[in-house]
Amino acid sequence: MASAQSYLDQLFFGVLPYLALIIFFLVTIQRYRSQAFTYSSLSSQFLENQRHFWGLVPLHYGILVVVMGHVVAFMFPRQLLAWNGHPIRLYILEISALIFGLLTLLGLLSTLVRRFAFSKVRTVTSLADILLYVLLLVQVISGVYVAVMHSWGSSWFAASASPYLWSIITLDPDISYVIAMPFAVKLHIVNACLVIGFFPFTRLVHILVIPNPYLWRRPQVVRWNKAPGLRR
Amino acid sequence: MREPLSVAKVPRRSYWMKWCAAGFMILFLAMPRGAAGQETAAFYKQNCYSCHTIGGGRLVGPDLKNVTTRQDRDWLARFMLNPQAMIDRGDPYAKQILEESRGVVMSQVAGLTRERANALLDLIEAESALEKSQFEGVKFSDRPFTSQDVERGERLFKGVESLKNGGPSCISCHTVRGLGLLGGGRLGVDLTKVSERVGGRKPLSAWLVSPATTTMQPVFKENAMEAEEILSLVAFFEDAAKQVGDDDSVAPLTFFLMGLGGMVLVLGAFDIIWKNRFRAVRRPLVAGGQMGTRV
Numbered sequence: 001m002a003s004a005q006s007y008l009d010q011l012f013f014g015v016l017p018y019l020a021l022i023i024f025f026l027v028t029i030q031r032y033r034s035q036a037f038t039y040s041s042l043s044s045q046f047l048e049n050q051r052h053f054w055g056l057v058p059l060h061y062g063i064l065v066v067v068m069g070h071v072v073a074f075m076f077p078r079q080l081l082a083w084n085g086h087p088i089r090l091y092i093l094e095i096s097a098l099i100f101g102l103l104t105l106l107g108l109l110s111t112l113v114r115r116f117a118f119s120k121v122r123t124v125t126s127l128a129d130i131l132l133y134v135l136l137l138v139q140v141i142s143g144v145y146v147a148v149m150h151s152w153g154s155s156w157f158a159a160s161a162s163p164y165l166w167s168i169i170t171l172d173p174d175i176s177y178v179i180a181m182p183f184a185v186k187l188h189i190v191n192a193c194l195v196i197g198f199f200p201f202t203r204l205v206h207i208l209v210i211p212n213p214y215l216w217r218r219p220q221v222v223r224w225n226k227a228p229g230l231r232r
Numbered sequence: 233m234r235e236p237l238s239v240a241k242v243p244r245r246s247y248w249m250k251w252c253a254a255g256f257m258i259l260f261l262a263m264p265r266g267a268a269g270q271e272t273a274a275f276y277k278q279n280c281y282s283c284h285t286i287g288g289g290r291l292v293g294p295d296l297k298n299v300t301t302r303q304d305r306d307w308l309a310r311f312m313l314n315p316q317a318m319i320d321r322g323d324p325y326a327k328q329i330l331e332e333s334r335g336v337v338m339s340q341v342a343g344l345t346r347e348r349a350n351a352l353l354d355l356i357e358a359e360s361a362l363e364k365s366q367f368e369g370v371k372f373s374d375r376p377f378t379s380q381d382v383e384r385g386e387r388l389f390k391g392v393e394s395l396k397n398g399g400p401s402c403i404s405c406h407t408v409r410g411l412g413l414l415g416g417g418r419l420g421v422d423l424t425k426v427s428e429r430v431g432g433r434k435p436l437s438a439w440l441v442s443p444a445t446t447t448m449q450p451v452f453k454e455n456a457m458e459a460e461e462i463l464s465l466v467a468f469f470e471d472a473a474k475q476v477g478d479d480d481s482v483a484p485l486t487f488f489l490m491g492l493g494g495m496v497l498v499l500g501a502f503d504i505i506w507k508n509r510f511r512a513v514r515r516p517l518v519a520g521g522q523m524g525t526r527v
Contacts, residue, residue, distance in 0.1 A: 049510070049511065049512060050511070050512075053506070053509060054499075057502050057506070058498075058499065058502070061498075061502075078398070081391070081394075081400055081401070081404075082394070084391060084401075084404070085391040085392060085394060085401070086390070086391070086392055087390050087391075087392075087403065087411070087413075087414075090391075090403070091413065091414050094414075094487070095487070095490050095491055095494060096494070098487065098488070098490075098491030098494070099491050099494035099495050099498055100498075101491070102491050102492060102494075102495040103495055103498060103499070106495065106499075148484050148487060148488050148491075149418060149484060150417075150418055150419045151414075151417050151418050151419070151484070151487065152403070152404055152405075152416075152417045152419075153419075155391075155400055155401070155403070155404030155405070155417065156400065156404045156405050156417065156419050158400065159399075159400035159404060159451050160447070160450070160451055163450070163451075174450065176342055176343075176446070176449070176450040177450045177451070179342065179446060180342075180445065180446030180447040181419075181447065182419070185419075
């Protein structure tokens with residue numbers, strides 16, 4: 001039993017992350033090379049725009065802040081632990097993170113209800129969309145559960161998950177950091193790998209093609225095509 | 233009729249093969265490696281030292297001097313590999329060890345194999361034959377705790393004072409009674425009665441030298457706590473055990489409700505920020521708006 005568990009730990013935390021990353025990079029590049037115009041969020045705002053706002057906005061602002069929090073904890077674990085060095089700062093960070101986690105959950109549930117409640121939107125829903133909803137729901141629910149029931153994630157992520165992720169990136173995986181974590185934390189990690197691996201097959205690819213070049217492209221000269229007197 | 237061979241497809245296939253080969257090479261290189269090369273003594277120090285001495289008396293677990301004369305090696309190896317299973321099976325000697333350890337079950341040791349268990353038993357045998365083993369145990373100051381020790385321990389627990397060697401503060405994963413508001417972390421156990429649970433000052437101090445649980449060990453193996461820090465923390469834990477206030481078991485609910493309240497506020501802010509948001513095209517036109525006159 002112990003060896004079966006150990007085998008599963010190796011598989012889920014030592015091998016799965018690499019499989020997910022390999023699929024992510026290979027398929028993302030290949031899809032962009034062969035089907036660049038499928039890189040889209042496939043927005044359904046055109047089909048229904050009354051309920052759209054309350055799904056879209058909480059989901060996107062929620063997920064952006066939460067993912068950014070994970071990235072900061074991964075990149076700057078010591079600085080994060082220093083910030084959390086006073087309980088009141090720790091509590092402020094944790095409550096803020098939970099607010100955005102709950103916004104993500106609410107936004108996701110709202111888009112889910114909208115997608116299946118409106119026939120026009122339901123019609124353009126693919127199998128990949130449904131699978132993606134399942135993966136994202138598991139990810140967000142497990143994330144919120146971990147935040148509440150296994151606090152304080154911002155600190156122990158910096159102490160345990162960050163070194164684990166660095167060990168993955170540096171091709172020297174040290175799964176000892178995560179094998180003793182509670183089930184919900186393990187589920188969150190494994191499901192994150194599944195989301196990364198499934199990413200290039202879904203509409204999530206739109207994340208890679210938001211108009212990033214706007215940030216660094218040369219200023220464009222905008223010319224008016226009307227006589228000055230006619231401008232309003 | 234056979235279709236003509238598509239010349240254009242050949243390089244694409246080789247391109248895919250190249251990518252797949254590179255991918256699997258990365259996968260092979262990235263396969264987790266065990267701790268096979270680790271020295272037995274270093275392994276003992278990292279995994280056994282915090283709960284056992286060899287000739288230094290009992291800590292959380294029994295003194296291991298001459299353990300191989302008290303029980304046969306096969307039994308010892310089986311116990312080391314899975315202590316909980318031996319207890320669950322009702323083994324009388326395993327139950328006796330559990331009672332003597334005040335109900336603290338030996339945690340399963342990560343990376344322990346049958347071969348390594350035998351090597352550890354060889355090491356314990358050799359060290360038992362010595363007059364003074366290198367694993368006799370760390371000597372701690374036994375001076376009485378002062379209020380300054382308790383205060384410093386609280387600062388270290390909360391993270392207000394950082395641990396010198398970079399380990400995370402206890403509050404990241406643990407709570408104790410009396411922290412107030414949202415309390416401490418809940419990834420690990422409540423430490424209010426930890427001193428009582430492990431058998432007092434000496435075993436707790438020894439345990440903190442190299443925490444041996446599977447969660448704490450990787451975190452503290454490179455960031456061991458210093459003796460003075462351990463003394464202050466133990467003083468704080470002994471003081472926390474005397475606290476009689478309410479426990480903070482409602483803290484997760486309070487935390488969740490605070491998050492929920494904050495979420496409602498942010499949703500209100502979204503509504504205000506985007507109050508002029510785009511709502512429809514056709515409906516205002518039908519309602520007789522004056523839009524659409526410009527080209």
